[in-house]
Amino acid sequence: xxxxxGKPLAEVAGLIKEAKKVLVVGCxxxxxxxxxxxxxxxxxxxxELRLLRQKEGNPLETVEVTLTRQCDPEYVEMLDKYVxxxxxxxxxxxxxxxxxxxxxxxxxxxxPAMNTKFAxxxxxxxxxxxxxxxxxxxxxxKTGGICxxxxxxxxILNGPCGGSQGGKCEVxxxxxCAWQLIYDRMQALGxxxxxxxxxxxxxxSKSRDGGPRKVVRExxxxxx
Amino acid sequence: xxxxxPKIIAFCCFYCAYSAADLAGSLRLQYPANIRVIEMPCxxxxxxxxxxxxxxxxxxGVYVLGCMEGDCHFLKGNFRAKHRVQQAKKIxxxxxxxxxxxxxxxxxxxxxxRFAEIAREFTxxxxxxxxxxxxxxxxxxxxxxxxxxxxxx
Numbered sequence: 001x002x003x004x005x006g007k008p009l010a011e012v013a014g015l016i017k018e019a020k021k022v023l024v025v026g027c028x029x030x031x032x033x034x035x036x037x038x039x040x041x042x043x044x045x046x047x048e049l050r051l052l053r054q055k056e057g058n059p060l061e062t063v064e065v066t067l068t069r070q071c072d073p074e075y076v077e078m079l080d081k082y083v084x085x086x087x088x089x090x091x092x093x094x095x096x097x098x099x100x101x102x103x104x105x106x107x108x109x110x111x112p113a114m115n116t117k118f119a120x121x122x123x124x125x126x127x128x129x130x131x132x133x134x135x136x137x138x139x140x141x142k143t144g145g146i147c148x149x150x151x152x153x154x155x156i157l158n159g160p161c162g163g164s165q166g167g168k169c170e171v172x173x174x175x176x177c178a179w180q181l182i183y184d185r186m187q188a189l190g191x192x193x194x195x196x197x198x199x200x201x202x203x204x205s206k207s208r209d210g211g212p213r214k215v216v217r218e219x220x221x222x223x224x
Numbered sequence: 225x226x227x228x229x230p231k232i233i234a235f236c237c238f239y240c241a242y243s244a245a246d247l248a249g250s251l252r253l254q255y256p257a258n259i260r261v262i263e264m265p266c267x268x269x270x271x272x273x274x275x276x277x278x279x280x281x282x283x284x285g286v287y288v289l290g291c292m293e294g295d296c297h298f299l300k301g302n303f304r305a306k307h308r309v310q311q312a313k314k315i316x317x318x319x320x321x322x323x324x325x326x327x328x329x330x331x332x333x334x335x336x337x338r339f340a341e342i343a344r345e346f347t348x349x350x351x352x353x354x355x356x357x358x359x360x361x362x363x364x365x366x367x368x369x370x371x372x373x374x375x376x377x
Contacts, residue, residue: 008318009315009318009319010318040271040273043273044272044273044276044315046368047273047276047277047280048276048315048318048319050280050368051276051279051280051319051321051358052318052319052320054280054358055319055320055321055357055358061368062368062369063368063369064368064369
């Protein structure tokens with residue numbers, strides 16, 4: 001999932017300081033699962049903003065809505081009836097995608113309440129780690145299911161480098177060396193010989209090299 | 225400020241503080257009438273949102289009472305409450321209401337006198353701090369609407 005983290009309250013409050021009425025919009029997708037921008041967090045943020053403004057003697061009216069997802073137009077549409085003329089700003093608790101979908105649909109001041117961090121997973125309740133570099137061409141079958149693109153600090157494809165010490169990365173002693181993990185895993189699987197195969201250079205044109213990416217699936221498009 | 229009577233909400237775990245309050249009553253112990261007791265099935269039910277709402281609705285101070293550490297009926301509820309109260313204290317500091325207006329205490333069902341003591345101690349603290357900064361700013365509570373999640377839209 002996409003992992004996000006709330007911006008500091010003062011920052012969000014600063015972004016809507018001109019507003020008298022805001023729509024605080026949560027997302028039922030990834031940010032609900034990573035406990036950053038779901039229905040509960042939306043309620044907490046709205047309460048924080050109201051309290052802050054009430055204390056400043058400049059009360060803020062809030063309307064809280066949590067959409068199933070903010071990255072699908074059919075769910076974003078459900079917000080239409082709440083985006084009334086008197087709404088001065090929309091605060092989105094979705095990842096950067098949701099913020100943009102709202103900004104594209106409504107002629108309103110849309111601000112993010114989150115910092116979108118990475119594509120990752122839960123390693124224990126309350127701890128999330130980055131696992132995928134979204135490079136556009138998966139090579140996990142070559143590396144025993146461990147991604148060197150994102151889990152190696154240098155993203156190198158022919159590691160480990162000289163900074164690998166005792167299985168840890170020189171960048172951070174808490175970070176395991178991805179290439180050490182890959183080697184250990186390939187050894188355990190009895191597939192070390194695969195690491196000796198000569199690999200062609202990775203095709204980075206499928207990553208961010210060519211500008212924003214797009215996936216088109218003719219078979220699932222509705223307007224034929 | 226002498227005539228200031230703080231409004232204090234005490235969220236009480238059913239297994240300890242709520243019974244301790246009963247005991248304090250049976251023992252005819254005196255404690256300030258500023259306390260509004262709210263029963264919870266466990267202090268693990270503590271929700272940051274509800275704590276903030278208490279302040280929003282006009283409380284000058286809020287405290288959560290849970291079982292002694294290690295004695296939670298549901299094993300870890302009071303530790304979860306402790307973490308949430310700490311987080312809510314940070315939020316109150318950020319907002320400028322002040323984290324010292326929120327506290328968590330641990331006690332057992334047999335500690336009726338301690339229940340009364342906490343009530344006195346916390347009321348004194350809030351009395352010294354004065355009314356919540358929100359009280360003096362506006363007389364009306366700002367509007368809030370929460371139509372709910374996707375399914376209800």
